Amino acid sequence: MSAATPVTAIRASAYTVPTDAPEADGTYSWDSTTLVLVEADGGGTTGLGWTYAPAAAAALVEGLLAPAVRDIDVLDVPAAAAAMARAVRNPGRTGLGSYAVSAVDCALWDLKARLLEVPLHKLLGAVRDTVAVYGSGGFTTYTEDQLRDQLQGWAREQRIPRVKIKIGQDGGTNVPRDLERIRQARAAVGPGTELFVDANGGYTAKQAVRVMRDAAEERISWFEEPVSSDDLAGLRAVRAAVDADVAAGEYGTGLPYFQRMCSADAVDCLQADVSRCGGISEWLRIAALAAAHGLEVSGHCAPHLSAAVAAATPNFRHLEWFHDHVRIEDLFFDGTLDPGGGCVRPSDAPGNGLAFRAADAEPYRIR
Numbered sequence: 001m002s003a004a005t006p007v008t009a010i011r012a013s014a015y016t017v018p019t020d021a022p023e024a025d026g027t028y029s030w031d032s033t034t035l036v037l038v039e040a041d042g043g044g045t046t047g048l049g050w051t052y053a054p055a056a057a058a059a060l061v062e063g064l065l066a067p068a069v070r071d072i073d074v075l076d077v078p079a080a081a082a083a084m085a086r087a088v089r090n091p092g093r094t095g096l097g098s099y100a101v102s103a104v105d106c107a108l109w110d111l112k113a114r115l116l117e118v119p120l121h122k123l124l125g126a127v128r129d130t131v132a133v134y135g136s137g138g139f140t141t142y143t144e145d146q147l148r149d150q151l152q153g154w155a156r157e158q159r160i161p162r163v164k165i166k167i168g169q170d171g172g173t174n175v176p177r178d179l180e181r182i183r184q185a186r187a188a189v190g191p192g193t194e195l196f197v198d199a200n201g202g203y204t205a206k207q208a209v210r211v212m213r214d215a216a217e218e219r220i221s222w223f224e225e226p227v228s229s230d231d232l233a234g235l236r237a238v239r240a241a242v243d244a245d246v247a248a249g250e251y252g253t254g255l256p257y258f259q260r261m262c263s264a265d266a267v268d269c270l271q272a273d274v275s276r277c278g279g280i281s282e283w284l285r286i287a288a289l290a291a292a293h294g295l296e297v298s299g300h301c302a303p304h305l306s307a308a309v310a311a312a313t314p315n316f317r318h319l320e321w322f323h324d325h326v327r328i329e330d331l332f333f334d335g336t337l338d339p340g341g342g343c344v345r346p347s348d349a350p351g352n353g354l355a356f357r358a359a360d361a362e363p364y365r366i367r
């Protein structure tokens with residue numbers, strides 16, 4: 001195909017930002033987060049995309065993906081997506097390869113919208129003006145005071161009517177503290193806020209069911225990864241036994257992963273991460289797949305990369321307003337969104353409406 005307006009360059013950089021406190025969930029702990037930024041040039045403008053991944057993703061972008069998409073027409077994002085899928089065949093389309101593809105795909109959609117001078121959610125075709133969000137953090141490393149302050153910041157100050165905490169501490173070996181923290185969380189937000197929990201795969205199936213039974217008074221409505229998201233039979237068993245909606249899918253890369261999860265009846269709501277799953281191009285196909293199984297989609301993390309496509313997804317439920325990523329995106333970009341009242345309104349500026357503040361990011365740059 002001839003390109004009237006070719007992609008002229010793809011640039012990748014990486015930034016590691018320390019957390020504001022030690023953080024852990026049921027199966028992992030961390031003290032920093034790395035953002036891999038992709039800038040896509042064409043037609044005299046630049047599109048922005050990113051993923052949260054090791055800096056090795058930036059090497060994949062520049063070494064494999066940039067040559068694959070260069071000279072493709074900026075308007076033909078599906079052609080670029082197909083070229084990237086071919087380029088990562090041998091190193092692997094799933095896993096980190098998909099994270100790299102996602103960052104470039106999102107940058108190319110943003111570039112196209114900026115070139116056409118339309119908001120990204122309008123380019124994709126919006127079905128709603130605002131996108132529901134939920135406050136997400138509540139790390140197992142927090143003290144009771146830290147947990148209460150964070151949850152009340154969302155529920156009271158920002159009036160976000162749904163919040164999520166991490167449970168499954170130390171691989172599910174400290175259930176008494178999990179139950180105590182669930183009680184603390186309910187007490188902090190009061191009866192009118194939806195309370196979600198995420199075990200990050202820390203429990204066994206029967207253990208997860210017992211935790212929900214013992215926490216019944218706290219009326220948990222969302223139980224994320226009660227068991228490993230690879231244990232589809234376990235997810236299905238928990239789903240059948242608890243009142244809360246069971247959710248998983250945040251590690252999914254590529255359409256077949258989501259097809260297996262949906263066809264196993266493993267979840268009540270499918271999670272997808274636009275910065276991992278293959279970008280906006282693949283997200284749209286995953287959302288259609290979920291719809292065919294009667295499921296809604298919830299957006300995992302990277303909130304400002306997700307808002308536009310969330311607004312354009314008919315069967316969308318809510319977007320994870322994740323503490324670490326909100327903090328980094330507010331630090332690195334002008335034009336970030338206000339979750340006050342429990343939803344965000346995608347920008348009316350061209351593209352995703354964000355401007356990268358390179359000087360503010362520079363102290364964190366590692367590549």
Ligand SMILES: [Mg+2]
Nearest residue numbers: 198200224250
């Ligand atoms: Mg999760």
